[in-house]
Amino acid sequence: MYLRHELKNMPQNPDSSSAIEQFEDRLAGHFPHEPTSGQGRLIHAFSRFLFSPQPRCTLIVRGYAGTGKTTSIGAFVRALSELGAPTELLAPTGRAAKVMQTYAGRSASTIHREIYRSVRSKDGSTAYGLAPNLKERAIFIVDEASMIGESGGASDKGNFQYRSLLDDLMEYVFNGEDCRLVLVGDDAQLPPVGHAESPALNEDRLRRDFNLTVATIRLTDVVRQELDSGILFNAHELRLQIDAKTEGFPQMSLGSFSDIQRLEGLELQEKIEDLHGQYGEDQVVIITRSNKRANQFNQQIRSRILWREDSLEAGDRLMVVRNNYYWLASQEGHHTTLIANGDTLIVQKVLKRFERYGAPFAEAEVRLIDSPDLPAFEVCLHLSALHTDSPSIPPAEMEALYEAVAQDYIHLGSKPAIHKAITRDPCYQALQVKFAWALTCHKAQGGQWPAVIVDQGYLKDDMIQVELLRWFYTAFTRSQEKLYLLNFSDSFFPDITE
Numbered sequence: 156m157y158l159r160h161e162l163k164n165m166p167q168n169p170d171s172s173s174a175i176e177q178f179e180d181r182l183a184g185h186f187p188h189e190p191t192s193g194q195g196r197l198i199h200a201f202s203r204f205l206f207s208p209q210p211r212c213t214l215i216v217r218g219y220a221g222t223g224k225t226t227s228i229g230a231f232v233r234a235l236s237e238l239g240a241p242t243e244l245l246a247p248t249g250r251a252a253k254v255m256q257t258y259a260g261r262s263a264s265t266i267h268r269e270i271y272r273s274v275r276s277k278d279g280s281t282a283y284g285l286a287p288n289l290k291e292r293a294i295f296i297v298d299e300a301s302m303i304g305e306s307g308g309a310s311d312k313g314n315f316q317y318r319s320l321l322d323d324l325m326e327y328v329f330n331g332e333d334c335r336l337v338l339v340g341d342d343a344q345l346p347p348v349g350h351a352e353s354p355a356l357n358e359d360r361l362r363r364d365f366n367l368t369v370a371t372i373r374l375t376d377v378v379r380q381e382l383d384s385g386i387l388f389n390a391h392e393l394r395l396q397i398d399a400k401t402e403g404f405p406q407m408s409l410g411s412f413s414d415i416q417r418l419e420g421l422e423l424q425e426k427i428e429d430l431h432g433q434y435g436e437d438q439v440v441i442i443t444r445s446n447k448r449a450n451q452f453n454q455q456i457r458s459r460i461l462w463r464e465d466s467l468e469a470g471d472r473l474m475v476v477r478n479n480y481y482w483l484a485s486q487e488g489h490h491t492t493l494i495a496n497g498d499t500l501i502v503q504k505v506l507k508r509f510e511r512y513g514a515p516f517a518e519a520e521v522r523l524i525d526s527p528d529l530p531a532f533e534v535c536l537h538l539s540a541l542h543t544d545s546p547s548i549p550p551a552e553m554e555a556l557y558e559a560v561a562q563d564y565i566h567l568g569s570k571p572a573i574h575k576a577i578t579r580d581p582c583y584q585a586l587q588v589k590f591a592w593a594l595t596c597h598k599a600q601g602g603q604w605p606a607v608i609v610d611q612g613y614l615k616d617d618m619i620q621v622e623l624l625r626w627f628y629t630a631f632t633r634s635q636e637k638l639y640l641l642n643f644s645d646s647f648f649p650d651i652t653e
Contacts, residue, residue, distance in 0.1 A: 175202045178234075185230035193376045194223050200372045201231055204335070205294070209368040211329050213336045215300075215358055218374035219343055219394050220632040221387035225258045227374070228296060228339055232259040241293040245269055247302040247320075248497035249525035251601030255298045266297065266320065268491040270327040273480055283480055285323055288331035295328050299601040300340035303355040304347030321355055325365045336367075343394045344629040345622075348597060385412025386631055386638045393628040397621055404616075404646040405624055417648075418608065418639040426639065427460055430606045436461075437472060437501075437524065440602075441593035441641075442630045443610040447544040452593035452610070466538055467517050471502040472524070473536075473588040474598060476547040481584035482534045494534075497598065499524040499591050503531050511582055512559040514539050537585035546595075547587050556583060596630050607634035610641045 182198045183190055190198060197216065204214040218224025235242045244263035246252040255263040272286040297303070305319040328336050338355055346353045354360055358371045377391060389407050396405050409415060418426055430439045441452050457463045463471070475498040483492045500521040507518040515538040522531040540548050560583045564576040577583050609630045631638060640647075 175199075175206055178202045178205065181237075182230055182234050185233045186226065188378075190227075191223060191374075191376045191378060193374045194227055197227055197372050197374060200370055201337075204337075204370055207368070211365070211367045213338065213361060213367045213369045215356055215361075215369065215371040216337060216339045216374070217342050217356060217371065218339070219341060219377075220390040220628075221377040221384070222374035223378040224339060224341070224374055225298075226378070228255075228298065228337075229258045229260065231337075232261060232296065235294060236261065241290060243269070243290065243293055243295045245295060245297045246299050246601060248299070248601045249495065249523065250497065250499065250603075251299045251302075253525040254601070254603050263298075265493075265495055266303070266324055267478070267493050267495045270323055271493065273484065273492045285327055288327050288334065290334060291332040293331060293334045294337065295334060296337040296339065297324070297355075298339045300338040300355040301342055301344050301353035302340075302347060302601055303353070304350060305354050324355075325361075325367075329365075341632075343397050343625060344632070345596060345600060345625050383412075385410065385415035386634050388412065389415065390628055390631045393624055393631065397624045397628065400621055401624075402619065404619055404644070405627060406649050407640075407643075407647045408650060409648065410650075414634075414636060415638045415640070417643055418641045420642050423608070423641065424455075424459060426608070427456065430637075431460070434605045436592065438604055439592070439606045439608070440599060440604045440633070441608045441610060442596050442599050442633060443593055444595065444612040444626065445544070446546060446589075446595060448610060448612055449589070449593040449595055449598075450542055450544065453590035456592045457590065465505075466508070466515065466541070467502060467505055467519065467536065469502050469504055472591040473500045473502065473521070474498070474591040474594065475500065475586060476540060476589055476598075477587040479584065479586050481579075482532065482586060486530070486532045494523075494586060497601070500588065506533065512556055514556065514582075516582060516585055535581040535585040537582075537587050540587040541589055596626050599633050600629055603633055603635050605635050606637040606639070607631075608639040608641050611643045614644065 179198050179202045182202065183195075186194070201214060204212055216224065216228070218227075232242060232244065244252075244255055244259055244261065245266045246255050246263060247266055249265055252263040252265050270286055270288075271283055273283050303321050303324065305321050325336075328334050340353060340356050342353055342356050344353075358369050361367050362369045377387065385408075388410075392407065393405055409417065427439065427441075441449075443449050443452060457471070461470070475494055475496055478496050479494045480492045483494060501524050503520040503522055505517055505519050509516055509518075517536045517538055518533065519536055520531050520533050523529055537548060539552070543549070557577060560577050560580050561573055563580075564573045567573050567576060607630070609627070
């Protein structure tokens with residue numbers, strides 16, 4: 156029976172109601188306060204999920220901001236660890252994994268690093284696919300599951316194919332012997348790009364498409380300790396308007412809250428300088444609605460606040476915008492070859508700048524910010540990505556680069572030999588990155604910062620729809636301590652306009 160041998164000090168019949176009740180008491184003891192009624196229901200649901208004899212068990216935990224979702228999951232992890240149950244913590248991005256690691260008190264990994272591995276193909280080139288799950292009776296807990304999409308992906312010229320992250324996660328987890336899955340997320344947040352809703356939080360779809368035994372629970376009650384937060388008060392109001400599909404400007408309140416305030420454009424530079432001094436530049440972020448605006452903010456921060464003149468300098472903070480399996484393949488000390496879309500880097504040293512194939516590049520020594528224990532490594536960076544207004548270098552430009560690089564290897568004769576040489580070319584494999592002091596909301600999703608500045612951007616009345624409410628909700632809930640509303644219209648604040 157499931158976990159009979161792993162859960163020590165439990166009754167001999169783990170299917171009995173007394174076993175569930177005893178485990179519920181143990182879980183409740185790991186909460187720092189008296190659980191809310193919603194958390195009490197979650198404790199019961201998790202205990203039943205843990206001891207269920209049903210196959211392919213999955214629990215979906217939906218929790219709005221301030222409802223104690225992270226506190227609950229942290230308690231589950233501590234209780235499972237205490238009882239010797241194997242537990243794997245996963246999140247879609249490095250920053251989200253770092254947040255999870257902080258509240259759970261143990262290491263967490265990105266989904267990509269856990270489930271994908273590189274292998275040698277027959278022609279000697281490197282290919283990538285799903286890793287085997289060798290774990291037995293493990294509980295996989297995946298945070299920020301609302302970010303998990305279904306769209307398939309491929310590296311250029313088909314080097315890496317997969318159906319979708321959601322499909323591959325399901326296959327990986329349930330290929331392990333008697334493994335179970337907990338999906339934790341907030342369905343008021345932005346769904347993955349190209350989706351109307353978050354597929355990983357859709358109970359009916361998971362049951363139908365993956366033949367899972369699914370239970371779901373939603374936390375809605377705001378924890379008493381959070382009621383004095385202006386950030387969570389406004390997030391709660393936004394969530395209610397999302398549920399009601401309210402039209403028109405979302406109603407916000409500054410009230411007497413000390414953790415949220417409006418900010419005018421002329422005040423921005425001084426405020427960023429103050430926040431950098433208080434928290435450190437890596438603990439402050441601007442969230443904006445387009446890559447173009449993010450580029451503009453990043454350039455202004457570099458030139459006016461950090462006094463950087465060259466296109467790339469030591470100390471620059473970068474976010475990876477395209478998966479890359481090339482640069483870590485030969486590095487020691489790294490447990491994966493993947494530098495993932497959403498990973499953040501800091502430039503330790505710029506080694507060389509050069510132009511080739513009509514594009515600017517730089518060789519640099521970098522370090523993964525969210526994995527400070529890992530050694531620095533050298534990469535080639537495609538500097539065009541820093542300034543493009545698209546999420547990454549457009550496919551047409553990558554196709555042109557492929558053809559240009561191919562001319563250097565035309566002497567190899569055959570198309571397979573030329574393709575193999577191109578996929579090993581440092582310029583073709585150059586890492587695509589953007590500066591990371593200002594991000595779009597999708598890029599910021601999953602992360603948290605002590606201080607967050609949210610840029611309203613260009614806005615007309617007919618743009619105020621549910622998706623924009625989700626955007627504001629997601630942006631607001633990235634902030635842990637201070638939230639600044641940059642150039643927000645008076646229309647958001649009824650106390651001012653009435």
